[in-house]
Amino acid sequence: MLNNFFSPKSIAVIGASHNKEKLGFLVYENIRKYGFKGKLYGVNIKGGKIGTQKLYKSVNEITGDVDLAVIVVPAIVVPSVIEECGKKGINSVIIISAGFAETGANGRRLEEQIKETAHKYSIRVLGPNCLGIIDSWSKMNASFAESMPDKMNISLFSQSGAICTAILDWANANCIGFSRFISLGNKLDVDENDILRFLAEDEKTGVVLGYLESIHDGTVFMSAAKNLSLKKPFIVVKSGTTAQGAKSISSHTGSIAGSDLVTDAALKESGVIRAGSLEDLFDLAKIFAFSPDMKGKGIAVISNAGGPAVMLADAISKSRLKLARLSDRTRKVLEETLPPEASVHNPIDVIGDARADRYETALDEVLKDENVDGVIVVLTPQVMTEIEVTAKLIAGMKERGKPIAVCFMGGEKVALGREILEEKEIPSYDFPERAVKALEALHEYYEFKSHATGTQGTSRRVQFNKNKAGKIIQKAFSINTQYITDGEESAFDVFDAYGIETVKRSYGVNFDELKEKSDHVGFPLAVKTCAKGVLHKTDIGGVKIGVRNDAELQKAYFSIRDNVRRAGYEEGSDRVDVYKMENDGVEIFLGAKKDANFGPLIIFGMGGIFVEALKDFSYRIAPVTHAEAKKMISEIKSQKVLNGFRGMPEVNRDKLADAIVGLSWLMLDFPEIKEIDINPLKCTDKKCVAVDGKIILDLQSSHVLELIK
C-alpha cells in the first residue's frame, strides 16, 4: 500500500528550483543524480528550466502518470498543491516543507486542511517537516540529505529529521548502508504503524531501526510491532519525556508507573529491542544485520592480552550471558596447539606474541564446541600481532553458524584491521564491553522469537463475576465517589469477583450480631469502625488489632464505638468491621494503572513498606496470561524472599499468577477504573490473600455513562 513511496515509476518534485541554494534544487538533484530510473518531473509555479529539463507550472501540465509527489513549497501553499495532486490522481505525497504543527496554531490549521483534502482524494501523506525518503533499491534519494547510503538489509525510520542526518553521516563513516530510510516528520498521516506494517512484509528489509519521540496509537503499535518482531528484529530508540514537575500522586501505582514505564512494557511485550541511546542503536544494528542467531548464553572469549580478557569476563558475569565452559575436547586440542603459557580455559589467552595462526586455531575450536553459542575475539596491537591477517581469517569463519563479535583495541594501528572487518560484515566494536551488550540483545531476541506465543492464552477466564463488580463500581459513580476501599461493598468484593482471594471479614451493628456473624472468620482479628466520614481511623481510636478471643472482641467493639462517638462521628458508629489477621506470608504488592495509549499496566512487586522504597517490581500491559504472570513473578530481584527465605513460607506462584491475571481482566473490563493498589497481598504456599487495597475511579471516564445507564 505504501509501495509508491518506495518504488514509484514516476516522481514530481513540486517546488523544484534551479537555484542551488534552495531545498527544491537539492531534492530534485538528489533524485536525479543518485540514479533513479523512473520518470522525474520538476514542477515550479514560475516555470522555466532546471538544467536541461523543463519545469512544469503545475502537476496538471504533466501528461503522464505521477506515482509520487515530493512537495518543497512554502507551507502556506501546500494545501492548494495537495488539491492539485488529488485532481491529477496522485495517491502518494511526501511533504518536506516545514512550518506546520511544529510552529503553532496556524501551522496546525494548515495540517487540518491538508488532512481533509488528502482524505477526499485518498492520498497518503508522509510528513510534513521531514527529510524525505531514501530507497537504495530503487536508487531513489527523495530527500535533501547530502549523501546516499550503500545498499544493505537495514531499514530505518525516524521521527526527527536531525537524527536522520546524523545517522546517515555516521553510517557512511562506518560502512553501514540502508535499504529503506524514512523520515516521518510530523506524522500528519503516515505514521510508525504504517511503516511497521510495510517493513514487516518487505523482502528487502532484514532489520528495522526506529527513532521515536511519541507513539500515535499504542494498541495498534503493539500489534504492528509484535507482528514485525516475530519476523525480523526491530530495534528502537524511544526518547522519553522525563517528568520533572510534581505530580499529584494518589496511589503507589501512580508513583511507580511513569509514562516511560508503560512504553517500556509495550516495547518489551512486542518483542521490540529497546536501545538506550543512538550509540547502542548502532551497536545493535551491526550485530543483528550481520550475525546468525545466538541460541544459548555461552560466550567464548579469545584474547592476546590478559587484562581485557578479565574485564570481559567481568562484563559477561554482569550480563545475562555467561562464559561458556569449554568441552574437554576443545581444551585438549588447545593444550596441544597453543604454547604452554596460554590459558586454554575460557577466556582463552593466546598470549601477547600470538600471530594469526593461534587466533585461527582457537576460533576454529570454539566454533566447533557445542557449549559455545557465540564468540568475542579481542586483539591488542603488540609487536608480533598480525592485525590485518587476523581480521581476514575471522571474516573467513563468518559462515560457521555462530555469532562472532570482534574488538580490535587501539587507534591507528588497528584501523585497517577494523576496516577489513567492516567490509566483510563482521560486527566490530572499539571496546569489549560493547560486544557483550550486543550479543546479549541478540540472544534475548532469539529467546523472544522462540517463545513468543502470539495471542494464545489471552482468552478470558469465564468465572469472573463482571456483574457483581460492575454493580459496586456503578454505585460508587452514582454517589460520585472516587475511591472504593473497605467498608460496605468494598474493593474486596470487587477483587473477589475477579478471583482474587480476599481477607476473611464480617461486620455487625451491635456486639451480638458481630459475634455471631464473625464466628466463621476466626481469630486473631483486626477490628475497625465503619462510621461515616472517618478518614484516619487509627487516630481517633477506631481500630484495634490482635484481638484474640470473644472477650477481647467485646471490649474492642465497645471501646471503638465509644471512641468514635467521642470524636464526634455518630452516623454508622454502631457498625464495626472485623478482618482476619493474616500474620503469615510474604507481603506482595499488586497494582494496575490505566494508560490511555497502551491499555492497563499491571505491576507486581514486593509489598508492605518496600514497594515504593525499593522499586523492585515487574510490569506488563493487560491482558496478562497466566504464563506471562509467572514470568513477571520471576523477574523481580527479591526471588529469595519468594522461595521460602529464612523461615518464611514459599510463595505459591500459581495462585499469585491467578491474582495477577484476575487484576488484568478487571482493568480491561472496566475502563472507568483509573488505578488499583492491592497492598499487601499476603502470600503463602497455600494462598494469596488481599489484606488491603483500594480502587480509584476515573470520574472523567467516557465509559462511565455506559456503565451507569
Added chain:
Amino acid sequence: MLNNFFSPKSIAVIGASHNKEKLGFLVYENIRKYGFKGKLYGVNIKGGKIGTQKLYKSVNEITGDVDLAVIVVPAIVVPSVIEECGKKGINSVIIISAGFAETGANGRRLEEQIKETAHKYSIRVLGPNCLGIIDSWSKMNASFAESMPDKMNISLFSQSGAICTAILDWANANCIGFSRFISLGNKLDVDENDILRFLAEDEKTGVVLGYLESIHDGTVFMSAAKNLSLKKPFIVVKSGTTAQGAKSISSHTGSIAGSDLVTDAALKESGVIRAGSLEDLFDLAKIFAFSPDMKGKGIAVISNAGGPAVMLADAISKSRLKLARLSDRTRKVLEETLPPEASVHNPIDVIGDARADRYETALDEVLKDENVDGVIVVLTPQVMTEIEVTAKLIAGMKERGKPIAVCFMGGEKVALGREILEEKEIPSYDFPERAVKALEALHEYYEFKSHATGTQGTSRRVQFNKNKAGKIIQKAFSINTQYITDGEESAFDVFDAYGIETVKRSYGVNFDELKEKSDHVGFPLAVKTCAKGVLHKTDIGGVKIGVRNDAELQKAYFSIRDNVRRAGYEEGSDRVDVYKMENDGVEIFLGAKKDANFGPLIIFGMGGIFVEALKDFSYRIAPVTHAEAKKMISEIKSQKVLNGFRGMPEVNRDKLADAIVGLSWLMLDFPEIKEIDINPLKCTDKKCVAVDGKIILDLQSSHVLELIK
C-alpha cells in the same frame, strides 16, 4: 626518589642489539630517535656496534655515570646483570624482559634472586615483563612501543603491557598526549604506591590514569591514593576477578561482600574516580585534563535538534546532575536574540537552521548565568550548519571558567569539527550521553575535594570497653568456638561494650529465678532454651515468642524445658533465656568483614529478610567517622523507609551512626574477628537495638595468640 626513571642524564640499554627484529634494537632506537638529550649507552655481551655507536660488553666498561639501566636480555641472565648494575652504582633499573613470575615457579625464583641483589645494592626495579617508561618531558621513550605520545599533563600507569599498547594507539588517534607513561609489569619492586607518591608531587602531572589488576598493599594504597586525589584527579580502571565458583558463605556479610566491594569502598574513600571500562577512562581523561571545576549540578544544554536534546534531558535526569533552571535574564536575552520557534528554556533549541552565531549567543549567555555550572553543546549536521566555525567559537569560550562538553553527532561531515575541538582541547564526545557521565564525574570529584576531611574525626571514642569484649572473645578462642551468638557471654555483650544498644534480656535456671530476674525486661518476651548443643532451637520446641504475662512465661518455661529434654538435650536444659520483643522499629542490617588487604569493611542496609534479597546497602572501610556513618545511611535507596514511612517510626540517624562507628572500632580493635552480622537492628526515633547478631571468629588469625596470652 624515582627521578632517575623519568629524567635520567644517562641510560644504558643492556641487551641493545643491531638486529632490527630484536626488542633490544627497538628499545635502544626509541630512546635515540625520539630525541633523548642525555647520554645513551648500548650494552651487549657480544660487543660490536649499533649504528655508528659502540656496544659495551658490560656496564662496567662504561666510564661515565649511568642513571638508569634498561634491561632487555633473556630472563635467565637478568640476575647477573643486576649484580653488575649494582657494582656499577646504578640505582634505577627497568627490566623489560619477560619470562618471570608470569611463567611459573622458575620465573618466581629468578624474581627472588633479583629482589635480593637489588636490595643489597639499593636498586629500585621497575618490571619485569613490562613495556617500559615513556616521558614526554625528557623526550625519553624507554620502551618498545612503536610511537611517542604528544606532551600533555596526563600521566598513566598500567599493570598490563597490552593495555599500554592499545592506549598509546588510541591516544594517538584521539589527539591525547601523556606526560609520564609507565608500564608496571610484574611489580617486583616499584608498584602502584610508589608511582602514586611520585605523581602526587610531580609538577608535570595534572591528571593520573591507572589500570590495575591487583593492589599490592591496600592500606598503603588508600593513603597514597587519597593524598594524590586531594591534589589532582586520579582515575582508575580496576578489573575485578569475578567470583564464579561457589564460596562457603557463613553470614549475610560474607555473601554480600565480594572482593570487589571492598576495592570499590577503598577507591571511593580515597577519592579515586573509578572508570568501569577503558572507554569510560578515556572519556573521563578528556574532561579532567581539559576542564575547570564543575562546581554545581546545573547543566545547560544547547542543541540544534530537538531529539538529541530530549535524550540528553533524559540522561541528565537519570544522573546526579540536573538541568539548570535558566535565570530570567538569560531567558529574556535568548528570547530577544533567537528566532521565535527556538526554545529558550533548558534544553535550549537553537533550531535546525542555526548558523554559528546562534550557538555563540546561547553559549555566551548560559556561561554568564549563575544557575549554570556546566554546558553541553550538541550539533547535528544540517543544511545550514556551520560545523567548523561553530567548533572554533566554542573553543574561544574555553577560558570562561565553566566546563563545556561537546557532541557533534555524525561521521565524516563532522569529522573536521571534531578535530578542531580536539586540537583546542575541548572535551568532545561522539554521543551525548557520554558527556553527561563525564560531567557527572567531574562534579563528584569537585565535591570530594571540597569536603575531604583528611583523617580528622577518626580518633577513637573513649567509652568503648575493649577489656570486656576481649574477655568474651578470648574465651571463645580458648574453647575453639568459631561462633559467638546468644546465650551466656554472648555477642550482645560484645556489642554492648562498643556502644551498640542491645535487646533487654535475662535468664534463669528455674522458673522463680527467671521470673525474678526478668522483671526489669518487660513483656512481651521471646523465650529460648539455653541447653548445650541445640542447633535449631525452634525445631525442637525450644522457643516461644509473644509471651505476654507471668502466667504465659511460666507455661513457656516448663514447656521449653520439657521439650528440650524430650529431644535428648539434658545439660543446661533448665536454663532459659528471655529477650524483650522489640515489635516497633525499622529492621536494619549491620555487617562487618575483615579484609586482609584493606582492613575491615562495614556494611549498612535494610535488615530482616531483605538484606540479601534486595542488595540495598552502603559500605565503608573502617574506621568510619560519625559523619561518614551518616553519609552511609543516606546512601541506601530505601530512604523513605528510614524517614517514617507509612506509620513506621522515623529512624534516629544519630543513634544509628553511633552503632556503625562502634562496629567499626570493634573490628579494628579485634583483628581476630572475621565477620559480624547484626540483623536486625531495630531502629526507632529513640533508639537502635540489636535484636539478633553473631560474631564469627577467624580461628587462623595470627592475632589470636597475642590475645590469648
